[in-house]
Amino acid sequence: MEEEKIIFCKSGGCTAKLGAGVLEHILEKLPKGEKDPNLLVGYDSKDDASVYRLTDDLAMVQTLDFFPPVVEDPYTFGKIAAANALSDIYAMGGEVRTALNIVCFPEQMDLNVLGEIMRGGAEKVQEAGGSLSGGHSIADDSVKYGLSVTGTVHPDRIWQNNTGRMGDLLILTKPLGTGILCAAHRVGEENPGGFQKAVESMMTLNKYASETARKYHIHACTDVTGFSFLGHLHEMMESGVSCHIWADQIPVFQGAVEAAEEFLITAAGQRNRNHLEQHVTFKDIPFGMQEVLFDPQTSGGLLMAVDAVDAEKMQRKLLEQGIPAAIVGKITEPAGTEIYVTQSRKW
Known part of the structure; x- marks a missing residue:
């Protein structure tokens, strides 16, 4: 045989x-x-x-x-x-x-x-x-x-993941969508440019973002991996706070949202959704973007709770170094649902 x-x-x-x-x-x-x-x-x-x-x-x-x-x-x-x-x-x-x-x-x-x-x-x-x-x-x-x-x-x-403070801004240092793009690649349906960017990102050490961030007031930090952006954010909220996330500020690899809309998603992403849906409220967020937020990341970026006084200065410094950092949300006082995801910061 x-x-x-x-x-x-x-x-x-x-x-x-x-x-x-x-x-x-x-x-x-x-x-x-x-x-x-x-x-x-x-x-x-x-x-x-x-x-x-x-x-x-x-x-x-x-x-x-x-x-x-x-x-x-x-x-x-x-x-x-x-x-x-x-x-x-x-x-x-x-x-x-x-x-x-x-x-x-x-x-x-x-x-x-x-x-x-x-x-x-x-x-x-x-x-x-x-x-x-x-x-x-x-x-x-x-x-x-x-x-x-x-x-x-x-x-x-030490940076722990659940010691963020009310008023902190949340900074993410790599785009999302690696799980979706890799799933699409396995069936020959990926966005070639987006997939290549995702591979380059997965090979990039978080060393440089971490070293830069140590010069500012970081109250909490985690890296975004298999439990997804929302899963690791949920762990950050376990001190009893809530947060608002602004979907239009979140960096996403080209083609990831479109692949999710075509249901090129992972079983792990669905496990994340099932585990987290009671902790998340979406306000006018399309299905594809929701899936990106539940998507398991491989070698994802750092997600940091940064003192509001330092956040924009730190983001600018990271961007100067070629690190695609974005301010994606804010920690707030407890407000019923742990995580609110809105389309923009203006909502």
């Missing part, structure tokens, strides 16, 4: 994540143990990485992320997977120090493919200023790749 061909790219990136609702159900049942006062951020906070205090001036940031291929080219996939894993360190306000490879790979596949994946990942770790110090591999029936990353941050300068 002919051996089944391995498909390199079929449903990858952060669309492969388990749904947020499933994870919440499991995590809430895990034994917590005695609270370690040096564990400043743990999994119970739904944050991007854990943070453990080593001294009064130094804390360790730990994260890991891996997933199946989101593009066909192995070298590009390696870069995307590494940039995505490294991003959690930047979302906490930290610096990358070391990384370990995580590899699942079919034994019958050409090892040159694995070499190209790991080459792409290694280059991104180097760009981040970190050291690739080892890793672990297992034989599997499909390809998966990512990194376990350790970083450092001062304990008093």
Whole structure:
């Protein structure tokens, strides 16, 4: 019987994540143990990485992320997977120090493919200023790749995701739509220009946006990945505040809204919608744009709650550096629904 061909790219990136609702159900049942006062951020906070205090001036940031291929080219996939894993360190306000490879790979596949994946990942770790110090591999029936990353941050300068303040403006540093465009690409229906821009964005480190933002008053930060813009925004609102989002200010990759209108969407996006719809009120927002906001992002941008005094200055600085930052909303006092999405800021 002919051996089944391995498909390199079929449903990858952060669309492969388990749904947020499933994870919440499991995590809430895990034994917590005695609270370690040096564990400043743990999994119970739904944050991007854990943070453990080593001294009064130094804390360790730990994260890991891996997933199946989101593009066909192995070298590009390696870069995307590494940039995505490294991003959690930047979302906490930290610096990358070391990384370990995580590899699942079919034994019958050409090892040159694995070499190209790991080459792409290694280059991104180097760009981040970190050291690739080892890793672990297992034989599997499909390809998966990512990194376990350790970083450092001062304990008093950690960015958590749910510490935004009323009056803060929300800044997003990358456009949305990677999940939709990758889904459209797999069936040959993508916008070529938009898809290529999305690939370039997914390979881009959040290092530069994070470094610039540290010069301003950042009250909260997360990176937008598999739980979608609205999913990660929901986590930011868990301190008991609400927010208004202005749809016409949100950067979106060319062709993403149109692809969503043609129902070129992902199952992960629908899981996000089902999990979040009770927390979101849309005001005259078309279906395609709603889907972009629920779309699982791979290696998405930082979403930051910035002091209103600093927001426009910071946005200008990011734009000067070629980072497509946009002020997309504002944190408000609790107002019934957690997230209000309106067509424009004037509403």
